[in-house]
Amino acid sequence: AGAWRLPNVNDLASLVNQGAAIPATWLKNSTQGFGASVQATAYWSSTTYADNTVRVWFVNMYSGRVVSGSKASVNYYVWPVRGTTALPAQIPQTGQTTSYAANDDGVQQKGTVGTNASGRFIAGSGAEADCITDQQTGLMWVKDLNTVNSGNAASSWSNAVSIASGTWCGHSDWRLPNRNELRSLVNYGQSDIATWLNAQGFSNLRALAYWSSTTDASVAANAWYVYMSDGTVALAAKAGVSIYVWPVRGGQ
Numbered sequence: 001a002g003a004w005r006l007p008n009v010n011d012l013a014s015l016v017n018q019g020a021a022i023p024a025t026w027l028k029n030s031t032q033g034f035g036a037s038v039q040a041t042a043y044w045s046s047t048t049y050a051d052n053t054v055r056v057w058f059v060n061m062y063s064g065r066v067v068s069g070s071k072a073s074v075n076y077y078v079w080p081v082r083g084t085t086a087l088p089a090q091i092p093q094t095g096q097t098t099s100y101a102a103n104d105d106g107v108q109q110k111g112t113v114g115t116n117a118s119g120r121f122i123a124g125s126g127a128e129a130d131c132i133t134d135q136q137t138g139l140m141w142v143k144d145l146n147t148v149n150s151g152n153a154a155s156s157w158s159n160a161v162s163i164a165s166g167t168w169c170g171h172s173d174w175r176l177p178n179r180n181e182l183r184s185l186v187n188y189g190q191s192d193i194a195t196w197l198n199a200q201g202f203s204n205l206r207a208l209a210y211w212s213s214t215t216d217a218s219v220a221a222n223a224w225y226v227y228m229s230d231g232t233v234a235l236a237a238k239a240g241v242s243i244y245v246w247p248v249r250g251g252q
Helices: 009-015 022-027 155-164 179-185 195-201
Strands: 043-046 055-060 066-070 121-123 131-134 137-142 211-213 222-227 233-237 249-250
Touching: 009 043, 009 055, 043 222, 066 233, 131 179, 155 211
Parallel strands: none
Antiparallel strands: 043 055, 055 066, 121 131, 131 137, 137 249, 211 222, 222 233
């Protein structure tokens, strides 16, 4: 099953329950079995921040945020992991293939193959020509983001939910993606994720924030978003904040 290692960012994020106000509290529940040693604070990952390699990704087990921080002069907790996942709950590779330290994510490259795989994103044909299916997740995404946002961000989260329920590629079952679905598009080996995704066949994806459909379990007036420049996962107020929309359909 392999030796113990520092988990990559996808490994760590898989422990976050977005339905729990404090993920650490949920993990400490007797049903989950981890016990009182789980800290409601940040844990190191082995995944380097590609845009500034003196930084690294960590996951905050108090809020569930996935953000970067300095590799030095910062105290985060360590949660070792070992082995690989099996169907149906496989965790994808992060996409990081460059190594920045011994035994880090770039060396280990743990997870299912697919993040960097050729042919991962397949453009449709006929009525579905303006949409792309991700073979890694089975999700279908709108290809040209200008057809959704018309150059402007949604004025609120509720507006985003409404916009995402439109009709594209002959389908009317579109929706705003949840936090995990949106984060599945992040390639942590890239310094600019939007540029990488546009090179995979998408167009007019901006290196800015995109709404998820996932409400903050701690403060219901907030919702999660993913920043498509670097992959940061954070919170914003549902009202009074303009963030972009990327509709999705299908999946498992």
